[in-house]
Amino acid sequence: GAGVSQTPSNKVTEKGKYVELRCDPISGHTALYWYRQSLGQGPEFLIYFQGTGAADDSGLPNDRFFAVRPEGSVSTLKIQRTERGDSAVYLCASSLGPLSAEAFFGQGTRLTVV
Amino acid sequence: EDQVTQSPEALRLQEGESSSLNCSYTVSGLRGLFWYRQDPGKGPEFLFTLYSAGEEKEKERLKATLTKKESFLHITAPKPEDSATYLCALAIRSGGGADGLTFGKGTHLIIQP
Numbered sequence A: 001g002a003g004v005s006q007t008p009s010n011k012v013t014e015k016g017k018y019v020e021l022r023c024d025p026i027s028g029h030t031a032l033y034w035y036r037q038s039l040g041q042g043p044e045f046l047i048y049f050q051g052t053g054a055a056d057d058s059g060l061p062n063d064r065f066f067a068v069r070p071e072g073s074v075s076t077l078k079i080q081r082t083e084r085g086d087s088a089v090y091l092c093a094s095s096l097g098p099l100s101a102e103a104f105f106g107q108g109t110r111l112t113v114v
Numbered sequence B: 001e002d003q004v005t006q007s008p009e010a011l012r013l014q015e016g017e018s019s020s021l022n023c024s025y026t027v028s029g030l031r032g033l034f035w036y037r038q039d040p041g042k043g044p045e046f047l048f049t050l051y052s053a054g055e056e057k058e059k060e061r062l063k064a065t066l067t068k069k070e071s072f073l074h075i076t077a078p079k080p081e082d083s084a085t086y087l088c089a090l091a092i093r094s095g096g097g098a099d100g101l102t103f104g105k106g107t108h109l110i111i112q113p
Helices: none
Strands: A005-007 A010-013 A019-024 A031-037 A044-050 A053-056 A065-068 A075-079 A088-095 A109-113 B003-007 B010-014 B019-026 B030-038 B045-050 B056-059 B062-066 B070-075 B084-092 B101-103 B107-112
Touching: A005 A088, A010 A019, A019 A088, A019 A109, A031 A075, A031 B101, A044 A065, A044 A075, A044 B101, A075 A088, B003 B084, B010 B019, B019 B030, B019 B084, B030 B062, B030 B070, B045 B056, B045 B062, B070 B084
Parallel strands: A010 A109, B010 B107
Antiparallel strands: A005 A019, A019 A075, A031 A044, A031 A088, A044 A053, A065 A075, A088 A109, B003 B019, B019 B070, B030 B045, B030 B084, B056 B062, B062 B070, B084 B101, B084 B107
């Protein structure tokens, strides 16, 4: 597709369960970002990939959160032992290069932990 | 601590009534300032990047300007389809800082016909 694709669009899970959120970036974009957005707030940076490696994971809130990008394209954000406070919209963005220049965002995955 | 503050939080205008949105910041090393538009249920949509004080960029009814302390998003003769949340974001020089963007909370703009 032409844009950043995120699946699923909505995910409801029970507290304590494990979830995976997928991001398919724009073809050829080497930089990939994950953000989290709570209601009424701006997106909050989680992690940045340049190619296959996590160049900056300083925004991950704790060790329950982990992300991979094994082939330098699709990325998966993994959350273990989910908590109600993890409920938010998780946004993925990609760009041609680093420094977040003209990053294109997906529509996000709305995660609800009940 | 690096901060970005947007004002007002919400703004309601009549169609054709021009106004400005503000983004003020305190950072130690700005690599760029970004404006995004976000519609309900969608991801942010890129509008502009500004890199240095005095820079201006325009797109249709929108013009973004940058000084050393703040940026303005001017909207001229807005239409109802301009209704959205406008987000300001900073890219801060690395050296311990995150390589992602630091976003403000946004200004929720409503244009009434």
